[in-house]
Amino acid sequence: MDFTAFLLYCVIVTFTPGPTNIVILSTVHNKGTKKALEYTYGATIAFGLLLVLSAMLNSMLIEVIPKIIIGMQILGSFYMFYLAYQLYKADSSKENVEHSASFKSGFLMQFLNPKVVLFTITVIPSFILPNYTQLPAITMGVIVITIIGFLAFITWVLFGTIFKRFLQRHKKIVNILMAIFLAYSGIMNWM
Template sequence: MIIPLLTYAIVASFTPGPNNIIAMTHARHQGFTKTLPFISGIAAGCLLIMFLSSYFNLILQQYIPAIRPLLNIVGCIYLIYLAIKIMRNTSADHKDPQSNPYSFAFGFTLQFINPKVILYGLTAISVFVLPLAQSHVHMIFFSLLLTVVGVSANMTWALGGRLFQSFINRHERPFNIVMGILLIYSAISML
């Protein structure tokens, strides 16, 4: 079951989503190093969600069918808001190198309103982990593993934003529109 779990985790983590797109956009404008506090916040929030998913999955599983439509709608609205913000974004929005709205706190908080991470944790734990084992050691191990895979995706997207900065800057408007459309697609696919 570890290979299917890793396959699911890699596919779910590396596809476009709020964490990846924000990390890439921020690294593009502020540099990779200045994106690390945001990614650290993502890691901490993701790890907490993975722990919560691990330990409360059986309880939450009873309520997921009832709250999933609400989570999907709230998440969809939030992703569309982010998509519009990215599509309307211009280089002028990032002139002040001292400002860093993408802090540890923002990255951490984002995880609790990011339906992709919440559903990622709930699905991975309930489908792949609980059938294997339910010990504390296993729950901690798999929570850490899922977080590491997720943060690896964020770091990859941030590095991509930084490495392809000149290309992205030359084609900023179309690039932002494509990233916004990908987020809208992610939002709609949740419904």
């Protein structure tokens, strides 16, 4: 296996802005680091679970992938638009909607996030299974990828924490920009 290509693929996909990373940044901005970490833990567990499911059900997924991708695109786009709308209408003087900053929402977001689903569907069969078929090797691959994803999420939490004062000073503009990025992610899901 080309470990450099594998690591580059994992780092680029997990660290670049996407729906989960944008929601993490927004959560730090609106709710604080503790709530962002709660969301991040849910997102990480779901990310790892998706990798496990991909590894276990790879052959079945290949057969039904067109149906899964279409369904995930529809659900994922609507969910991203919903989150974008929630960010846009967030009132800085009132408490924001709680469900966007919970372990459960972080967990569920991963199953509706096309970027994560497509990544987990492609990384295992592209890099792990062609080279390793033994359960310990596949398990180690899933663990390594999950850790990379967790590090990406934590990076966004740290970024939000470091720049929290700036972000809070410009709360409405930041919310609008993040809403635009999420809506753009939803639109790009169809491109």
